[in-house]
Amino acid sequence: MVTRGEDFDDFVRGTSTRLLRTAVLLTGDRPAAEDLVQEVYARVYVRWRWIRGAPEPYARKTLANLVTNRWRRKGRKPEVALAEQHDRPTPDGTDRHAVRDQLLTALQELPPRQRAVIILRYYEDLTEVQTAEALGCTVGTVKSQTSRALDKLRLITEPAILEGLR
Incomplete structure (x- = not known):
């Protein structure tokens, strides 16, 4: 029998890379993206029983909402360009x-x-x-x-x- 924890663990393993990449692209800031993904997983876990059939769309929507809220909090401050903060590809x-x-x-x-x-x-x-x-x-x-x-x-x-x- 599979428990709620094992189902959730499988979900995290299957989506973590994709959600983190999406969050980095949306925010332009890897540390902030990691924090947002962790918050997404916390919210998904709390509601796991109700969203079990479609957790990935729920997680994606939660991520989009959290990023939008972050934009609102930041106001109109200029964002740091993604390429300046992360390793650039080696020419x-x-x-x-x-x-x-x-x-x-x-x-x-x-x-x-x-x-x-x-x-x-x-x-x-x-x-x-x-x-x-x-x-x-x-x-x-x-x-x-x-x-x-x-x-x-x-x-x-x-x-x-x-x-x-x-």
Whole structure:
């Protein structure tokens, strides 16, 4: 017989890397992202009995809400660029690293809501409906924020960078 703890442990092992990566992309700050993921797991554990059938969407929505609350608390202070705080890829002559670096830098230039929509839609591969649910907004808002974000990314990056997002 599997206990609640074992189920939850399996859930954490299966989602921790993905949630942490998403949180780092959303916040641009790894220590803050780690704290947010821990808080997400604490909230999921408390409600485990009720969300057992679909814990990952609940965790993703909780993460999005916590990041949004963090943005509200921070006010309009400029965010630290992700590429400045974390190890940059070692230049090895491949285009892949250059593209990744440019895309991460460009993502940090987007407003928080647009960045969240892009990350959830294209990194997490959520549908428009799932993204709207995770962010607590309408599908129309997701569509308009996605369009605006992609337009801005097109202006600040090389054309080849965004080919992977289509």
